[in-house]
Amino acid sequence: xxxxxxxTMDMIISLWPRFLDATLLTLAIFVIVSVMSTTIGLLAALAxxxxxxxxxxxxxxxxxxxxxxxxxxxxLFCYLALPQLGLDLGPVGxxxxxxxxxxxxxxxxxxxxxxxGVHRGQFEAARALGIPLPxxxxxxxxxxxxxxxxxxxxxxxxxxxxxxxxxxxxxxxEIMQVTKQAIAFSHQPFTLILFASALYATMASILMxxxxxxxxxxxxxxxxxxxxx
Amino acid sequence: MSQGAxxxxxxxxxxxxxxxxxxxxxxxxxxxxxxxxxNTILDGVSLAATSGSVTAIIGASGSGxxxxxxxxxxxxxxxxxxxxxxxxxxxxxxxxRDLLRYRCEIGMVFQSYNLFPHMSALQNIIEAPxxxxxxxxxxxxxxxxxxxxxxxxRHRAEAYPHQLSGGEQQxxxxxxxxxxxxxxxxxxxxxxxxxPELKGEVLATMRDLAADGMTMIVVSHEMSFVRQVxxxxxFMSGGRIIExxxxxxILDRPQSPELSAFVARIMD
Numbered sequence: 001x002x003x004x005x006x007x008t009m010d011m012i013i014s015l016w017p018r019f020l021d022a023t024l025l026t027l028a029i030f031v032i033v034s035v036m037s038t039t040i041g042l043l044a045a046l047a048x049x050x051x052x053x054x055x056x057x058x059x060x061x062x063x064x065x066x067x068x069x070x071x072x073x074x075x076l077f078c079y080l081a082l083p084q085l086g087l088d089l090g091p092v093g094x095x096x097x098x099x100x101x102x103x104x105x106x107x108x109x110x111x112x113x114x115x116x117g118v119h120r121g122q123f124e125a126a127r128a129l130g131i132p133l134p135x136x137x138x139x140x141x142x143x144x145x146x147x148x149x150x151x152x153x154x155x156x157x158x159x160x161x162x163x164x165x166x167x168x169x170x171x172x173x174e175i176m177q178v179t180k181q182a183i184a185f186s187h188q189p190f191t192l193i194l195f196a197s198a199l200y201a202t203m204a205s206i207l208m209x210x211x212x213x214x215x216x217x218x219x220x221x222x223x224x225x226x227x228x229x
Numbered sequence: 230m231s232q233g234a235x236x237x238x239x240x241x242x243x244x245x246x247x248x249x250x251x252x253x254x255x256x257x258x259x260x261x262x263x264x265x266x267x268n269t270i271l272d273g274v275s276l277a278a279t280s281g282s283v284t285a286i287i288g289a290s291g292s293g294x295x296x297x298x299x300x301x302x303x304x305x306x307x308x309x310x311x312x313x314x315x316x317x318x319x320x321x322x323x324x325x326r327d328l329l330r331y332r333c334e335i336g337m338v339f340q341s342y343n344l345f346p347h348m349s350a351l352q353n354i355i356e357a358p359x360x361x362x363x364x365x366x367x368x369x370x371x372x373x374x375x376x377x378x379x380x381x382x383r384h385r386a387e388a389y390p391h392q393l394s395g396g397e398q399q400x401x402x403x404x405x406x407x408x409x410x411x412x413x414x415x416x417x418x419x420x421x422x423x424x425p426e427l428k429g430e431v432l433a434t435m436r437d438l439a440a441d442g443m444t445m446i447v448v449s450h451e452m453s454f455v456r457q458v459x460x461x462x463x464f465m466s467g468g469r470i471i472e473x474x475x476x477x478x479i480l481d482r483p484q485s486p487e488l489s490a491f492v493a494r495i496m497d
Contacts, residue, residue: 125343125402127304129357129409130333132326139356143347 008191015182022178023199026164029092029174030203033099034157040100041107045115046137059108066105071166074098079170095167099160106156114149115141147218154211158204165200175199254316255280255444256335256413261300261310263293263468270296271307272468278413281442285455285476288465289491294448297465298415301446302335303328315412333361336406340418342398344390350377350401351386354408361409369408376404380434396427400434407438414438416447452495456480464488 012019048056066074078101079094089097118141126136168177179196183189254277263271271293278284286294299305301312303321312319319331344353354376355369364372377383380400390398399419406414416435420428432454439445439458449455455462455476462479464472466487472479483489 119341119343121339121341121343122345124304125339125345127325127329128302128332128335128337128339129405130329130361131357132329132360135360139360140345147347 008188011182011186011188012191012195015178018173018178018182019175019195019199022173022175023203025092025172026161026174027203029096029099029164029167029172030157030161032096033103034160036100037103037107038153040104042111044104044108045111048112049115050133063105063108066102067109071098071102071163072169074102075166075170091167091171094170095164095172098170099164099167102163103156103160107153110149110152110156111145113152114145117148118144150214150218151211154207154214158207161203161207162200253280254278254313255282256301256315256446257311257313258297258301259311259313261297261307261312263296263300263305263307270468271300273310274300274465274468274470275310276301276446276463276470278444278446279460280444282460283439283445283447283458285459285462286446286448286465287450287452287455287462287479287491289494292465293468294465295417298337298417298446298448301413302332302337302415304332304337329361333357333409334412336409336411336414338399338402338406338414338416338419340421342390342395342402342422344398344402344405346390349387349389350382350393350404353390353401354405357405358408373404373408376407377401379407379437380404381430394427395423396430399423399431403431403434403438413444413446416445416449418448418450420449420451450495452480464491466491 044059048059075095075098078089078098079091082089082094082097122140122144123136126140131140164174165176167174168180171177175196179192182192186192257275257277259275260273261271261275262269262273274293274297276284276297286297288294296305300307300310303312303319306321310321312321314331314334320327344350345356348356351370351373354373355364355366358364358369358372359366374383374386377386380403382397382400382404385393385397385401388397390401393401402419403414419435420431423431428451432451435445435447435454436458447455447459457476459476461473462476463470464479464483464485464487466485471485472483472488479488480492483492
């Protein structure tokens with residue numbers, strides 16, 4: 001038992017610094033992509049409130065491309081094709097750009113649904129009270145949007161973390177890339193893939209727990225379910 | 230008095246600014262027209278509410294009552310017609326941002342309460358005065374507590390809307406509108422969503438408000454309230470005011486077939 005386990009443990013321990021770096025890189029990409037795509041997605045969704053049909057059409061076309069084309073294809077485009085156009089971002093830069101483009105398409109849909117879920121009467125009440133639109137959005141509409149989108153946003157974010165494994169295809173040394181490299185010289189795919197799975201599952205679990213806590217807080221504080229009405 | 234189908238209102242001749250104090254016209258709408266696509270929702274609706282009066286608007290659903298009320302505070306922009314507040318003409322073509330000042334002179338209470346669900350009753354009331362009038366929090370809270378007293382809900386100040394009954398929510402909504410110190414209050418079927426036993430408390434609050442001299446325009450199906458409180462009743466049908474007059478004459482002696490049919494329908 002000891003003899004069977006210890007070489008495996010030794011391997012994990014010796015690879016641990018690399019896995020730690022890879023995990024931190026995965027998290028960094030996730031945070032940057034989430035912050036950027038959430039911000040842009042929210043602003044784009046807000047812009048559709050008063051905007052004409054052309055903006056909706058532009059956003060629809062954008063969503064059609066970046067939700068329709070496989071993530072791998074978009075990452076390869078950012079990594080291999082953009083340098084041909086003079087934009088060489090390197091592997092991590094290409095992955096961040098690609099994932100941001102993809103995630104933004106989804107975040108726009110999430111926030112559009114969130115805004116649609118706020119009762120029309122809320123806007124009307126704010127207008128009737130003479131509250132300017134920016135204040136109304138910040139104080140009245142957005143807190144309600146946050147409640148509505150909490151579940152879909154975290155569901156998508158959980159997927160986002162896992163999707164970063166695709167970046168291994170464009171030479172980003174995230175978890176999957178390190179795992180593949182380790183398999184190549186140690187011939188321990190079973191243990192290594194199990195270990196990589198555990199890392200992904202841990203990160204996703206943290207997000208899922210965050211969702212449960214958020215849902216409970218909304219319920220305690222406002223008696224409001226995070227379920228869509 | 231009746232047959233006010235002429236788009237020019239009966240009050241048209243007395244210039245809003247010339248009115249003497251006791252019968253000062255607080256809010257006046259002249260020949261308001263609203264179309265949605267090819268549908269004409271309002272076809273020249275006029276109204277003049279004198280200071281302290283209660284104007285009731287009755288009519289079947291789809292007759293344009295709510296749309297007209299929303300045109301008065303410009304939540305909906307009329308396609309034609311004029312608005313006056315206390316003798317001053319309101320430019321209805323101005324940008325939304327420029328209309329906000331006018332709009333907070335006119336309080337509005339909705340059928341569906343529209344309280345902000347993530348804020349307590351007190352927060353609901355202090356929000357707009359703090360944002361719009363830049364009132365300090367302490368001052369806003371003090372005034373809000375006074376208004377909660379007025380609607381008999383001081384003890385519910387910290388409750389969230391979901392913890393309040395429909396009648397309580399509606400009374401908080403009335404207090405919220407009053408917090409802006411409006412000169413006119415609009416009520417859009419404010420008891421229609423309430424159980425019969427809860428309607429009474431809201432109507433009592435509205436009675437108090439009328440007794441205090443608030444100028445009110447009330448869209449309502451509560452005929453006993455209309456009869457007791459309204460100074461003038463307007464009957465709308467098909468986007469026009471078909472009849473107008475004192476409550477008793479409108480409800481007891483309808484002239485037009487539309488009003489006769491409406492009265493017959495609501496009385497049983």
